[in-house]
Amino acid sequence: MAIAKVLEQFIDVRKNGDSCDFNGYLEDYLQTIDDNSKDYQILSAIFAENNDAKVLVNYHLNINASAITNQIIRYKDINKLEGKALSVPYIIYEAKEDVERALIYYPACECGYVFAKGLYYCLTEPGSELIDYRNEFIAISGDDVQLIVNTYNDMFKKKAGFIQRSLDTKFYPSYDDMKQCIITESNRMHDTVFDELKGVEDKYPIIKDHIVKWFLFKKVLYVQYMLNKDALAKVHEGNVKKQRNQAKMNADEIVFVSFSAMWRGNE
Amino acid sequence: MEKNEVVHEIYKLMAKYNDIKVKTYNKGEIITNFLTNRNYIYFVLSGNCSLYRYARNGDMIFLQRYERYDSFGDCFHNIELNSELSVVADNKVSVFFFDYDEVIHDSHYNSIHGVLCDACILQLRTLNERIEVLAKKTIRDRILAYFDVLSKRSIIKEFELPMSYTQLSAFLGVDRSAMMREIKQLENDKIITRYKHHISIKK
Numbered sequence: 001m002a003i004a005k006v007l008e009q010f011i012d013v014r015k016n017g018d019s020c021d022f023n024g025y026l027e028d029y030l031q032t033i034d035d036n037s038k039d040y041q042i043l044s045a046i047f048a049e050n051n052d053a054k055v056l057v058n059y060h061l062n063i064n065a066s067a068i069t070n071q072i073i074r075y076k077d078i079n080k081l082e083g084k085a086l087s088v089p090y091i092i093y094e095a096k097e098d099v100e101r102a103l104i105y106y107p108a109c110e111c112g113y114v115f116a117k118g119l120y121y122c123l124t125e126p127g128s129e130l131i132d133y134r135n136e137f138i139a140i141s142g143d144d145v146q147l148i149v150n151t152y153n154d155m156f157k158k159k160a161g162f163i164q165r166s167l168d169t170k171f172y173p174s175y176d177d178m179k180q181c182i183i184t185e186s187n188r189m190h191d192t193v194f195d196e197l198k199g200v201e202d203k204y205p206i207i208k209d210h211i212v213k214w215f216l217f218k219k220v221l222y223v224q225y226m227l228n229k230d231a232l233a234k235v236h237e238g239n240v241k242k243q244r245n246q247a248k249m250n251a252d253e254i255v256f257v258s259f260s261a262m263w264r265g266n267e
Numbered sequence: 268m269e270k271n272e273v274v275h276e277i278y279k280l281m282a283k284y285n286d287i288k289v290k291t292y293n294k295g296e297i298i299t300n301f302l303t304n305r306n307y308i309y310f311v312l313s314g315n316c317s318l319y320r321y322a323r324n325g326d327m328i329f330l331q332r333y334e335r336y337d338s339f340g341d342c343f344h345n346i347e348l349n350s351e352l353s354v355v356a357d358n359k360v361s362v363f364f365f366d367y368d369e370v371i372h373d374s375h376y377n378s379i380h381g382v383l384c385d386a387c388i389l390q391l392r393t394l395n396e397r398i399e400v401l402a403k404k405t406i407r408d409r410i411l412a413y414f415d416v417l418s419k420r421s422i423i424k425e426f427e428l429p430m431s432y433t434q435l436s437a438f439l440g441v442d443r444s445a446m447m448r449e450i451k452q453l454e455n456d457k458i459i460t461r462y463k464h465h466i467s468i469k470k
Contacts, residue, residue, distance in 0.1 A: 015325035027431045
């Protein structure tokens with residue numbers, strides 16, 4: 001079974017399912033959201049050229065604690081979150097003739113592309129139910145309507161890996177640029193989280209949002225470095241152990257506030 | 268009388284009796300649930316709304332779309348407790364409504380009865396148009412018959428579909444994928460061109 005057939009089977013809240021908020025035709029979803037929102041503009045541009053596209057909104061998934069990557073990055077706070085902690089904002093998918101593809105779209109924000117890729121890694125890591133479809137997904141973010149529509153249309157014609165690599169260089173010319181962006185954003189979150197929590201009655205959504213983002217930062221820093229064949233060949237002389245060690249060190253550079261400190265409201 | 272004239276006449280008469288309720292609803296809001304036979308009758312003053320049946324498995328089945336000056340109400344349906352009917356606003360909708368039983372059984376409202384009859388006839392015409400469309404045997408013929416109905420409403424052979432493709436497939440009583448295949452075939456055959464919900468008939 002290909003990806004569109006698999007995604008079609010997730011049951012949304014309208015049918016008492018708990019896997020996502022909406023799963024159906026993009027056209028029908030557009031009727032339920034605010035016409036003036038940025039998401040509407042992007043999704044309706046995709047619909048304009050792809051009338052049969054479907055969308056999965058806020059697809060919830062569990063953290064796979066047994067995945068090797070998650071064990072190596074050792075961010076234990078992520079396992080303290082309740083239920084299905086991760087949520088993929090949009091998966092737009094379609095079957096066109098014999099080709100079935102899915103686009104993970106994360107709404108535009110600082111490091112949005114990193115979050116989109118992080119969610120892609122979580123969706124398709126060993127042990128996940130979508131592991132067999134890792135070559136049928138593309139992850140993207142931002143508010144460039146044309147880029148997103150072109151990417152959507154291209155994914156039925158070109159290989160997903162090729163498109164994803166082009167997007168990688170478009171968003172961040174090098175791994176170091178991406179790392180710099182992640183660390184800047186992570187530090188900002190670290191410095192502002194207590195102010196955000198001040199006076200808030202229900203702290204959990206803010207705490208959860210921060211923990212998930214720090215987890216995705218660590219995950220992307222680790223996985224993206226491990227996928228870097230140039231670094232393996234040129235920097236680590238083909239020694240995967242050294243590369244893994246460096247990838248782990250990169251993930252460890254993320255400074256975060258612990259789960260308990262956020263609940264207490266001070267470090 | 269045209270539909271708009273009939274509705275304005277009813278509005279004017281009911282307003283004279285001070286017995287009219289006007290309400291505005293935002294996109295997605297439920298205008299009414301046909302749960303009991305309250306026999307209210309509604310007229311759309313502006314905007315669009317749709318009638319859905321909620322099935323037991325959670326499916327929301329589209330039944331009908333109401334445009335400006337259309338009428339709806341529980342008095343037009345057989346009410347069953349196990350499958351709820353709801354009218355939902357598709358955009359900002361203004362409606363006026365009143366108790367049909369009260370109006371029809373009270374001689375005080377005699378002057379309105381004739382106009383109400385006109386309104387029912389006009390509503391029946393709309394429903395009969397749909398029967399004509401549904402009488403066609405193939406999906407392609409149903410689509411073309413409906414497009415023909417829509418194109419007759421404008422001078423040029425171009426129109427905006429008044430509903431989504433999903434709603435159109437329910438309206439025509441066909442599967443959406445099969446309907447989209449036929450619509451694409453109509454494009455390939457150069458019978459229509461389209462962009463989003465805008466359709467132009469070429470032949």
